[in-house]
Amino acid sequence: xxxxxxxxxxxxxxxxxxxxxxxxxxxxxxxxxxxxxxxxxxxxxxxxxxxxxxxxxxxxxxxxxxxxxxxxxxxxxxxxxxxxxxxx
Numbered sequence: 001x002x003x004x005x006x007x008x009x010x011x012x013x014x015x016x017x018x019x020x021x022x023x024x025x026x027x028x029x030x031x032x033x034x035x036x037x038x039x040x041x042x043x044x045x046x047x048x049x050x051x052x053x054x055x056x057x058x059x060x061x062x063x064x065x066x067x068x069x070x071x072x073x074x075x076x077x078x079x080x081x082x083x084x085x086x087x088x
Contacts, residue, residue, distance in 0.1 A: 019044060019062050026069050029061040033069050 019025050023036045027046060034046030043056045049070070081087070
């Protein structure tokens with residue numbers, strides 16, 4: 001029989017992921033990356049990583065952002081500047 005601390009760990013690991021304030025997340029509905037600023041009721045309020053207007057998102061549409069999610073916009077911008085002959 002598993003020890004009590006093993007059962008607690010198992011229950012904890014099967015709990016649905018829930019974003020916390022300050023987390024960087026991917027909004028799958030809008031295909032945007034943002035930082036969780038607040039939660040009110042069942043909605044999360046996100047802000048773009050480089051600042052800007054907040055938007056709200058449903059928790060089912062949020063996933064933890066990967067390093068690739070966070071870097072992709074910066075790489076795309078650098079590639080665009082490079083293709084125009086501007087310094088990266």
